[in-house]
Amino acid sequence: MKIYKSVSYIILLLFIASCKNQNKNEASGVAQENHEFTNDLINETSPYLLQHAHNPVDWKAWSDDVFKKASEENKLVVLSVGYSTCHWCHVMEEESFEDTEVAKLMNDKFVSIKVDREERPDLDMVYQTALQLVNGTGGWPMNAIIMPNGSPVFLGTYYEKEEWKNILVKFSTEYEKNPGKMAEYATMLAGGVQEVYDQPAKQLANAITPDKFVSGITEWSTIWDKQWGGNLGQQKFILSANLTMLLDYAVLQQDSEAENHVINTLDKVIHGGIYDHVDGGFFRYSTDNTWKVPHFEKMLYDNAQLVYLLSKAYKLTKNKGYKTKVEETLKFLKVEMRNEDGGYFSAMDADTNGEEGVYYVWKKEELQILLSEDFELFSKYFNIEDSQVWEDGNYVLNNTISKDKFLKEFDLSEEAFDKKKENWKSTLYQARQKREKPTKDYKILTSWNALLIDGLIEAYKAFGDEGYLIEAVSVFNYLQQHNYKGGKLVHSYTNNSEQKEVFLEDYAFLAKSAFALYEVTLDVSYLQISKELMKIGSEKYKSNSELFYYNVFSDLVPSIINTSDGVVPSANAIMAQNFLRIGHLEYNTDYLKKAEVMGALITSDFESHAVSYGAWGSLLLQQAYPFYEIVVVGNNAEHLMSEIHENYIVNSIIVGSTVESDISLFKDRFNEDETFIYVCQNNTCKLPVKTVFNAFEQMKAFGYKGFGYQN
Structure with missing residues (x-):
């Protein structure tokens, strides 16, 4: 990567020496009401694009035709990427994109494209990578100037009006004077981006071992915040995929330090200001290192993953606070984020009428x-006291005193205080x-709704509430009817939506959710559906390596092999997890080998940077340590499986059947008069037993140490 650091230095010297690039925080915006102008975005269905449909800027949606227009007119392209609940996106819109002077400059000298990063995560991923190569950081809004072939020559985030005008003038003038130099740089930067995404496929396979796994966790532990939980830093995100993996590791390895870190993080999070103590649900991230003041944006993917993690942690700890937060979060999602047909919206804004957090804070x-x-x-x-005021006399509800200490100090019973x-x-x-109320982004995203299905299923397992399972089925049915209609999967659905894009994460996450529904309903x-999605996804996104492309190749955007976790888990990691689970169920050695090789390609990355590879860590944990198959067959299978699911069990697949089945794990095991539990590991099975207690005793006889709390 040294060459690309020098390239970024060149571009800064040549083109933007006088420009100041400020990377602002994410937040949210509101729709426009001035209809003096109308551009092509009026024909779109994305809430973010529609917010800009009445700007004087002649915005276009991303398409090959737009780049053809830029080429024919010999113009550079302005690419602006954001999302509907992004605060600084909207600030820049008000300052620059609604300004007729700026709009005239953009319309005369450029072809301008607006992209909703939630609709097109592939485009966002490519240009954010270029931005990070140049500036070392990224963010939204992401504003780029690119060649008519899609290659970037300038990338930044938020700019004030005069700064943005200077950038536009500088690059349009430079393009007229030195098009060859600009094209040369664009080619170099595009090559740097491609190398980043080619790198995972070029890595050598390195089989995981327990020592390597421990090494990865040890390296990550150096940045744990021992007091406040999470990772050290001025801002904090709740990394659910990492914490889920770490909790499994802690139980399996009986690592009390790792377990305490997860539990401390969750305890601080559920009591901090990052949790909405009135409506329920979690905000996107904390703007400080104590989880006190959040960025007041609520995203479906955060809440879905936290429902999963807290439900799982409840099985280990029986902490009533975790159960309460799951209940309140799911209630919030159902009341505020669910449409009448059963799909869940992608986000709820941080702002109301351009003012951040006003809906949530208190005088x-x-x-x-x-x-x-x-x-x-x-x-x-x-903490409603002068020293804790946030800004403008507002307070964020934030609890830092333990319940036991509080009850003792004020001589209250737990029952009275709870009331x-x-x-x-x-x-x-x-x-x-x-x-x-803040506005909402009403897109129904396949991958994010699939994460919610997983969360609902884990809540059902932990608490036994049939309502959670019913809702999980309802969400899945919605996706089948709208996002997977006619056997064609799409990433995003809105009424009258014509979007055709779909990504690896949609296939991987929905396949995982379908398998999870199979595990609890026993409905084959x-x-x-899970196998069908895996088959289509494997073919659609296959690459020359054992890993998969994130997107489908086009002339303008390179194919991406992305392996690290972002705000959602790595799609490649979830594909590998799916291969492993289906492989164990059906004794599909090709699938098991596929998962093994995919994991081996990431082992070195996990060792050196586990913080970015939590989803892979969950897979590698199942490969580094013994994996168990718990098989329940017979008329009473559902009841016994529910009893098993109440327990925290690591590194296992728990499946059942109430009928005769040819699936490998069930074949020749059905008995009409009895229900048996089979415990198997590495192609070796114990004798069938009739009780969960006896099955767990057999697992202990195998040397299994992955139990958490047991009823």
């Missing part, structure tokens, strides 16, 4: 009026309902 005087004689108690519990908290929540909820139709 001290308002709380005193609402809570009356309970205000003093409330203020002690949620008070419910009353507080109800009072504030009713007051908040009178406020204007879900298994068939």
Whole structure:
């Protein structure tokens, strides 16, 4: 990568020495009301693109025809990437893209394209990579100037109006004077981006071992925040895929330090301001290192993954707080983020009328009026004191005192305090309902809804609430009817949507969810859907290596082999996990070998940077340590499986059948009069038993150490 560091230095010297690039935080925006102008985005269905449909800038949606137009007119292209709940995207819109002077400059000298990064994560991934090569960081809005062939020559984030005008003038002038020099640089930078995404396929296979796995965890542990949880840093994100993997590792290795880190993180998160203590649900990230003040944006993928993680952690700890937060989060999602047909929206804005967090924060005087004689108690519990004020006299509810200490200090019983908290929540909820709500992005994204299905299923396993399973089935049915209609999968669906794009994550995540539904319902139709999605996805995105492309190749955008986790788990890692689980179910040695080789290609990355490879870590854990098959066959299979699912069990597949089946794990094992549990490991099975207790004893006889809490 040394060459690309020098390339970034060249571009900074040649083109943007006088420009100041500011990488701003993500947040949200609001739709436009001024209809004096209308551009081509009026024909789109993305809420983000529609927000810009009445800008004086002659925006176009991404298409080959737009680049053909740029080539014919010999113009550079302005590419602006954001999303509907991005605060600084909207600030730049108000300052620059609604300004007629700026618009005239863009319309005269450039062809301008707007992209919703949630609709086109492939495009965002490519240009964010280029931005990071040049500037060492990324973010949204992402504003680029690119050649008519799609290669970037300038990349940045948010710019104030005068800065943006200077950039536009500088690059349009340079293109007119030195098109050859600009084309040469663009080719070099495009090559750098391609190398980044070619690299995973070029890595040597390196089989995982327990020592290598421990090495990866040890390296990651050097950046753990031992006091506040999460990773050290001025801002904090909840990395659910990492914490899920680490919790499994901690239980399997009986590593108390790793387990304590996960539990401490979750405890700090559920009590901090990053959790909405009134409506329920988690905000996107914390702007400080103590989880106190969030960026007030709620994303479906964050909440879906946290439902999964907290449900899983509950099975280990029986912490009632985890169960409560799952219940409240799922209630929030159902009330605020679900459409009438059963699909879940992608995001809820941080802003209301351009003001961040106003829907969520509280004035001290308002709380005193609402809570009356309970205000003093409330203020002690949620830090409503002068030293904790956020800005403009506003407070974020943030609990840092333990419940036991609080009860003792104020001589309260747990029952009495819980009742008070419910009353507080109800009072504030009713007051908040009178406020204007933030806007929502109503796209139904396949991959993000699939994550929610997984979360609902894990909640069903942990708590035994049939409502969670019913809702998981409902979401899956919605995706089948809208996002997978006629056997054609799409990434994003809105009413009248014509989007055709679909990505590896959509196939991988939905296949995983279908398999998870099969595990709890025993309905083989879900298994068939999972296998079908894996077959299509494997063919559609196959590469010259054992890994898969994220997108389908086009002349403008290179094919991407992406392996690290982002805000959602690595699609390649989930593909490998699916291969492993289906492989064990059907004794499909080709699938098992596929998963093994894919994991081996990432082992070195995990060792050196486990923090970015949590989803792979879950796979590698199952390959480095013994993996078990728990098979329940007979009329009473569902009941026994529910009993098993209540326990925290690592490195296993738990499947069952109430009928005769030719699937390898069930073949010749059905008995009409009895229900048996078979425990198998490495092609060796113990004698069938009739109780969960006896099955667990057999696993212990195998040397299994991956149990958490047991009822």
